[in-house]
Amino acid sequence: MSIFLAAVYYLRKLLQFADMPCNNLADRLKKARMLTGMSQVELANKVGISCSVLNEVEAGYRDKILRPTLLKLLTVLDKDILCDDYYLFVLEQEERLKLLVEKYGLRKLARLIGVDISSLDRWKKGDYQISRRYFERILELKLL
Incomplete structure (x- = not known):
């Protein structure tokens, strides 16, 4: 796939999920993951974290992730969507x-x-x- 087509595909996805809220870590993580088209299991396996941690964050049971986990997630997810000012500071x-x-x-x-x-x-x-x-x-x- 050419870079142009990849960019068009990503922009389409971005527009598709543009209305999703980004009020907290759970919302931002879910939106960033959905933009990749991956399931929670796929993302967890790809970045090397447990599915339960990912599920707990997306469900809102955990409102914090530690820097090593954040860095793993950022190898796949969009930093501008996942990180609020606090997580940008943490980085x-x-x-x-x-x-x-x-x-x-x-x-x-x-x-x-x-x-x-x-x-x-x-x-x-x-x-x-x-x-x-x-x-x-x-x-x-x-x-x-």
Whole structure:
């Protein structure tokens, strides 16, 4: 299939699912998956995650995925559909937090967002994923 035909096919699919809501992770994941034309089982097998995790996220039982799972999903799914601002931040968490620490200092930034210095340092190193709550606090304070 030529690149042109593939693009036309994708645009057709995009229009077909244009009215689907994207209000939460479950909606975005389902829409992104449906655009690929894959079932949950096919997607889970292709990216190497369990079908039950995928099903629980799409059903809304899980409202969070961890970065390694997100990265696996993004090997197949459209980043612009799957990722909201929080998940885009998670993808660049180390770099973004490093810049904030350089600007405010570790202690001051930790105090501003209301978290332990050790937690902030672990997020900056990528050892742990920042929670949506603290990401929203960063946005609320207009630190980005």
